Amino acid sequence: MRAVLLESLPYESAFRVGSHHYAARLLAHDWDAMWLSHPLSPLHVVHPVKRDFEVRMRSWRAGPLDYGRLTYYNPMALLPPAPLPLLRSRGVARTSVRLTVPSAYRMLRRRGFDAPDLVWLTNPIYQPLAERLQAGCRVVRVADDATAFENVPESLRELEEAALAAADVIFAVASSVRDRLAQRFANVVHLPNGVEFERFDVDVAEPTDLASIPGPRVLYVGAMEYWFDAALLAECARELPDVSFVLLGPESARVTKAVEGLGNVHLLGSRPYAGVPGYMRHCDVGIVPFVRSTMVDAIHPIKVYEYLAAGLPVVAIRWPELEAMKAPVDLCERYEFCERLRRLLDGLGSSSGEIESRLEYARENSWDARFEIVLREVGRVLDGASR
Structure with missing residues (x-):
């Protein structure tokens, strides 16, 4: 064939x-x-x-x-x-x-x-x-x-x-x-x-470039084009100065400019797909800070499945397709995003039931x-x- x-x-x-x-x-x-x-x-x-x-x-x-x-x-x-x-x-x-x-x-x-x-x-x-x-x-x-x-x-x-x-x-x-x-x-x-569940639900060594970044760590993986809300990311980094924001994805002049001077934002660039689980395993929260638009409303994000397969709690901007996914994700409006992230970080140490809910959702998809x-x-x- x-x-x-x-x-x-x-x-x-x-x-x-x-x-x-x-x-x-x-x-x-x-x-x-x-x-x-x-x-x-x-x-x-x-x-x-x-x-x-x-x-x-x-x-x-x-x-x-x-x-x-x-x-x-x-x-x-x-x-x-x-x-x-x-x-x-x-x-x-x-x-x-x-x-x-x-x-x-x-x-x-x-x-x-x-x-x-x-x-x-x-x-x-x-x-x-x-x-x-x-x-x-x-x-x-x-x-x-x-x-x-x-x-x-x-x-x-x-x-x-x-x-x-x-x-x-x-x-x-x-x-x-x-x-x-x-x-x-x-x-x-x-x-x-x-999602390739078995690839992300693994114990892997901490990447060397992540080891020097203090915790807690908030992770974003993916493209940072015009639909990525760089201004929101910068706002959260300013409001949460003791939190490290780790961004994996192709370089973006727009994002670099938005986070200029913010020492707790770490732009690590692209990483091979095989290496991404290591970053997810050794970070604390996954985020999806997108700018709402007609285009974004139809995005069915692979990264959400991958975050969940790695056991990460997720904070994401609310849009119709994410709601339709019915994933165990904290969805919110833009004005709530930084505060929801703060609350989630304050309560780190998820119960076994919450973690299993994330893993089970990923297994089924x-x-x-x-x-x-x-x-x-x-x-x-x-x-x-x-x-």
Whole structure:
């Protein structure tokens, strides 16, 4: 069996998202897979943010990189869709991945992936390529409300609509997205994010760069883009000067500026996924300080599952998808956040019942359980196609 995964992040990215976990489980079930990440373009060379740039360039220059039964490739597009004059048009969006150097389609055909059993599309930029592939089953995984992200040209929203219309199965991560799509499509399946419970429920050594940071420690893991409330984080750091705030994630000039002069905020940068459990195990509270928006309202955060699997109490800004998760998390409004965090820290030393509640919630929401849904839905389509 063969699968083509059309993604945004590189396979080697420090961020580990849902498709990484599903790809790992396909490989474990003896599938072969080809993973394509968001195309590079001449714009990336001049853009100030170079996240994952090196591995993406290496994949393009060296050709596909082989990781056992999975092959990773990052195409180079000459005409990237972007919210800029001439690049925001429908024509650019439709031709972008067809004008890669070299041709992404020819590369797939040479590798025997032009007629895969499964096309798994998360990044709508790849819809014009996906429709050329003779797939047994077409899946669209809607990981969030992409239409609500900043700087997304209307042309990419149109590609997502085309992908949804052509899909055999639509997996919606957020319940709100599922409800919205179910009004127009009959093949929508709720597929929330999950957690590798055994990876986070472990006793591991304290990371060396964490050992010198005094406790108690409040931890945030993840991206710190415009949806991360840097001002709120700085406010809490000022109000709780005896608490250390540890931030793991790609560098952000915006966050660095917001916490400038705050000695109890520690920006440690990105860490490999395999090393993250060590930080969670040796911190005291996990936080999710997001800025409420339409986009955030549809986020189904993997980090909450991972915090809970590590036994951490969690304080998070309240938004609809987090409420729908019904996780054992302290949800609050922005004006309450620092005080809720203070109270939680004052009462550190959770009862065994509270800890077990967190662990049980994480156990019940494993990636293995989610993958069973994937196998059921994809199998239903492939069985029907084979008759």
